[in-house]
Amino acid sequence: MSQTFMNISIEKQKLVIDAAMEEFILHGYENASTNRLAKTLGIAKGSIFKYFSSKEHLFTHLLELSLSALKTHMNSYNPESGNPVKELLKYAELEYDFLIDHPKYYHFFYRVQSEMGKEWFKPYEKLLIEESILLSNALYEELNVSFKLRDHVSLVIDAYNQRFMANVTLETDYPKVKKEYLIGLEEHLDLIKWR
Numbered sequence: 001m002s003q004t005f006m007n008i009s010i011e012k013q014k015l016v017i018d019a020a021m022e023e024f025i026l027h028g029y030e031n032a033s034t035n036r037l038a039k040t041l042g043i044a045k046g047s048i049f050k051y052f053s054s055k056e057h058l059f060t061h062l063l064e065l066s067l068s069a070l071k072t073h074m075n076s077y078n079p080e081s082g083n084p085v086k087e088l089l090k091y092a093e094l095e096y097d098f099l100i101d102h103p104k105y106y107h108f109f110y111r112v113q114s115e116m117g118k119e120w121f122k123p124y125e126k127l128l129i130e131e132s133i134l135l136s137n138a139l140y141e142e143l144n145v146s147f148k149l150r151d152h153v154s155l156v157i158d159a160y161n162q163r164f165m166a167n168v169t170l171e172t173d174y175p176k177v178k179k180e181y182l183i184g185l186e187e188h189l190d191l192i193k194w195r
Contacts, residue, residue: 005051016041016051017065020058021104025111025170029059029120063112063124066105067131073098074135079142085189088153091139092185093178100174110165145194153192160188 005013023037034055038045052058077094079087099106112128115121140150164181168174 002051002053008051016048017062018104021062021108022170024059024062025104025107028111029055029115030118032059034058060124062108063127066102066108067127069102069105070098070109071131071135073101077139079139082143084143084145084153084194085186085192087139087143088157088189089182089186092157093182096174096178096181100178103170103174107170149192149194153189156188156192157185160185 005016008016019037019040023032023040027033027036032055034045034048038048041048048058052061074094077091079090081087081090112124116125116128136150136154140153145153164184168177
């Protein structure tokens, strides 16, 4: 991000960020187009490169914004019960509320996960894995869940989330389907042998 971007109004910065998020969500990194983004924004393509020196720098900025928003949001998690299912549901509800509050950031993360494993994505992959581990370790340590069980629980949650998210879009009424999401997740978590 350049000083030129910082000098435009906050409102215009938000328009650029929102449009760029949508471009990456809809098309992924490799197929995202600065031409299409410029057309969406009604500006010259050169303006985008005055704001961000490359598509990669724009992507990096979006990833950093998303991670920062997620970490700030998840820092409000405060374990209380010691019951793994209740705490995981509480954590999942907090994460789901992030989807409600920041749908584009959430969908951006979801799209980014589909890019994992590709050669160009290697530097970002390390960052995302480290951040994910930091976020989930605090939860699992508080619940005194073994490493072996953490892997199993993570697989269950990841598979459930992937299936659930495959059926939602940016137009989904997230508050309306929140209860359905949490009920389904609880059913899956109840099948785990916790001790």
